[in-house]
Amino acid sequence: MTTTTPGTTPRPTVRSARASAKPTRPVWEEPPSALGSAAKAVLVAVILLVVLFPLWVVVLTSLSTQQAITAAGGLVVVPDGITFAAYQELLTGGVVTRAVLVSVGITVVGTAFSTGISLLAAYGLSRPGTFAHRPLLFLVLLTFLFGPGLIPTYLLVQSLGMLDSYSALILPGAVSAFNLVVLRSFFMNLPGELIDSARIDGASEFGVLTRIVLPLSKGVTAVVSLFYAVGYWNAFFNAFLYLNSTEKWPLQLVLRTFVLQGQPIPGVTQGAETVGAGGGLVATLAIKMAVVVLALVPVAVVYPFVQKHFTKGVIVGAVKG
Amino acid sequence: MPGADLTTPPEARRGEHTAARRAPAWSRKLRRDWPMLLMVMPAALVLVVFHYVPLLGNVVAFQDYSPYTGVMASTWTGLVNFERIATDPNFWAAAGNTLMITAFQLVFYFPIPIGLALLVHSLLSPRLRLLVQSVVYLPHFFSWVLVITLFQQMLGGAGLLNSFLRSTGASTFDVMTDPDLFLGLVTAQAVWKDAGWGAIVFLAALATVDASLYEAAAVDGAGRWRRLWHVTLPALVPVVVLLLILRLGEALTVGFEQFLLQREAVGREAAEVLDTYVYFTGVVNSDFSYAAAAGLVKGVVGLALVLAANKVAHLAGEQGVYSR
Numbered sequence: 001m002t003t004t005t006p007g008t009t010p011r012p013t014v015r016s017a018r019a020s021a022k023p024t025r026p027v028w029e030e031p032p033s034a035l036g037s038a039a040k041a042v043l044v045a046v047i048l049l050v051v052l053f054p055l056w057v058v059v060l061t062s063l064s065t066q067q068a069i070t071a072a073g074g075l076v077v078v079p080d081g082i083t084f085a086a087y088q089e090l091l092t093g094g095v096v097t098r099a100v101l102v103s104v105g106i107t108v109v110g111t112a113f114s115t116g117i118s119l120l121a122a123y124g125l126s127r128p129g130t131f132a133h134r135p136l137l138f139l140v141l142l143t144f145l146f147g148p149g150l151i152p153t154y155l156l157v158q159s160l161g162m163l164d165s166y167s168a169l170i171l172p173g174a175v176s177a178f179n180l181v182v183l184r185s186f187f188m189n190l191p192g193e194l195i196d197s198a199r200i201d202g203a204s205e206f207g208v209l210t211r212i213v214l215p216l217s218k219g220v221t222a223v224v225s226l227f228y229a230v231g232y233w234n235a236f237f238n239a240f241l242y243l244n245s246t247e248k249w250p251l252q253l254v255l256r257t258f259v260l261q262g263q264p265i266p267g268v269t270q271g272a273e274t275v276g277a278g279g280g281l282v283a284t285l286a287i288k289m290a291v292v293v294l295a296l297v298p299v300a301v302v303y304p305f306v307q308k309h310f311t312k313g314v315i316v317g318a319v320k321g
Numbered sequence: 322m323p324g325a326d327l328t329t330p331p332e333a334r335r336g337e338h339t340a341a342r343r344a345p346a347w348s349r350k351l352r353r354d355w356p357m358l359l360m361v362m363p364a365a366l367v368l369v370v371f372h373y374v375p376l377l378g379n380v381v382a383f384q385d386y387s388p389y390t391g392v393m394a395s396t397w398t399g400l401v402n403f404e405r406i407a408t409d410p411n412f413w414a415a416a417g418n419t420l421m422i423t424a425f426q427l428v429f430y431f432p433i434p435i436g437l438a439l440l441v442h443s444l445l446s447p448r449l450r451l452l453v454q455s456v457v458y459l460p461h462f463f464s465w466v467l468v469i470t471l472f473q474q475m476l477g478g479a480g481l482l483n484s485f486l487r488s489t490g491a492s493t494f495d496v497m498t499d500p501d502l503f504l505g506l507v508t509a510q511a512v513w514k515d516a517g518w519g520a521i522v523f524l525a526a527l528a529t530v531d532a533s534l535y536e537a538a539a540v541d542g543a544g545r546w547r548r549l550w551h552v553t554l555p556a557l558v559p560v561v562v563l564l565l566i567l568r569l570g571e572a573l574t575v576g577f578e579q580f581l582l583q584r585e586a587v588g589r590e591a592a593e594v595l596d597t598y599v600y601f602t603g604v605v606n607s608d609f610s611y612a613a614a615a616g617l618v619k620g621v622v623g624l625a626l627v628l629a630a631n632k633v634a635h636l637a638g639e640q641g642v643y644s645r
Contacts, residue, residue: 051460057481075480118364120364121365136365145624152379155378175368180364205360256582260469300459
């Protein structure tokens with residue numbers, strides 16, 4: 001309060017115009033007390049640490065030598081020698097390699113399929129006044145309100161003969177009404193003149209979508225693809241429910257069975273040294289943590305590229321939807 | 322699609338100005354819009370087959386369904402399955418656990434994204450803001466298996482915390498298998514995974530607040546906390562109400578994987594929720610009709626909760642999930 005003097009009143013507006021370039025505290029706002037700043041800094045540090053520390057430990061343990069793991073008595077916090085032995089062990093054939101390939105395959109095929117039909121449908125529904133536009137939109141939106149239930153879905157998948165096939169991991173959840181609505185509301189905000197002029201120039205609707213609409217919607221398309229991709233990569237329950245044969249398992253099932261439940265991985269050489277009270281085989285720990293890292297790396301790698309579109313793409317879409 | 326258009330061939334009207342004007346509006350629109358309809362079809366087909374057809378499949382709840390005879394040939398039993406639910410202690414225990422978890426998370430999870438958003442919003446440096454946002458959103462994109470594995474490695478019996486406690490000679494404890502701590506554990510997992518992501522909506526709401534409101538309040542002598550109370554928080558109220566409604570509507574759904582994955586370690590008493598109950602009675606024990614009935618009860622009550630909560634929101638003058 002004490003800093004606000006009549007002489008400085010015009011300044012905030014000038015400054016706020018430049019705020020996007022270099023943020024400055026408005027003149028009327030009190031500078032924070034030293035104690036307040038310190039508390040905030042500690043809080044931010046703690047939050048970052050709570051999220052990043054487990055990831056740090058897991059990645060480091062997966063890269064650690066057997067000696068380092070033995071010395072640490074389990075998970076490694078401070079690095080001491082780096083080795084890729086665990087990844088070599090896992091990725092030269094066997095259960096985990098196959099699971100990685102299965103997960104990648106399902107993610108690629110599923111994401112392409114889901115994103116493709118969602119883009120088509122979102123564009124098809126994005127011009128109000130289109131024939132049967134309202135009932136079709138209703139058909140999509142109604143799926144928000146209630147789900148079909150686990151048992152009837154299971155019985156349907158069973159009677160379609162899709163049990164133990166990869167199609168059961170993709171088809172039942174291929175369309176997310178949420179993603180469709182996000183895309184649709186983004187398309188609706190594109191200027192209609194643009195689309196009309198393309199139509200007048202003789203473009204087909206598909207041509208309008210691929211040549212006019214999609215190039216303008218790269219951000220939101222990237223975000224929706226990420227949502228679908230993450231969904232397929234992380235899918236555990238569908239695989240757990242519908243797949244019987246071990247050799248078809250995606251990575252999440254491998255993670256659950258061999259890491260969370262601690263069953264030995266078939267075909268992987270088990271380490272010999274054990275930690276005293278901790279139990280478990282030491283080299284196995286590096287291998288287990290390598291499985292964890294394999295499960296989280298693709299997400300962590302793709303995420304930064306799409307992250308910048310989150311607020312623009314999703315919030316705008318969702319709020320206006 | 323109402324396909325009656327096939328009876329009038331489109332070429333019959335081509336070029337005839339007055340006839341085209343007299344042709345029904347839908348027929349002309351269909352002729353113009355069929356490419357758009359065609360584009361909607363694949364997605365619509367997926368939704369019809371995998372969402373609406375199973376919805377009809379709920380009839381097995383009124384049958385004595387056997388996988389060998391199929392839905393068509395199974396005998397009808399009326400409401401027998403529902404009577405059984407009413408007297409099934411396991412169903413009610415699962416329902417109780419579910420509601421307990423929802424209530425607990427409403428108190429201990431719900432405020433955290435709001436606080437997080439306020440914290441991030443108060444950071445002046447855009448670089449630090451982006452860093453914090455990027456980091457706290459990240460766990461949302463991890464699978465439940467991964468999150469639970471990380472918790473197990475950090476807090477479990479053989480985890481980092483306990484090996485540290487052992488090295489200092491302190492007594493150890495296993496959070497991951499203790500039924501008494503399960504409520505806190507699942508809430509902590511939910512916070513770790515999704516609180517950051519949940520803050521996005523509140524951040525968006527905060528970004529829309531008119532800065533001149535703050536300035537006016539400051540000029541009127543409102544300090545930091547009064548501005549928070551009178552300017553910032555009122556701006557968040559619609560979002561808070563909306564999310565509360567959504568959460569209440571989902572009171573019977575606490576998530577599947579998180580509980581399925583930990584049910585074994587913690588025990589059924591604490592970790593059985595309605596979704597896992599339906600799965601174990603239906604798919605594992607092949608009691609399809611009874612499990613479908615349990616799922617149907619859950620679904621219908623859940624739908625009623627959403628509609629009721631939305632009604633309350635309308636009465637309270639908020640926009641709610643959908644406007645009438």
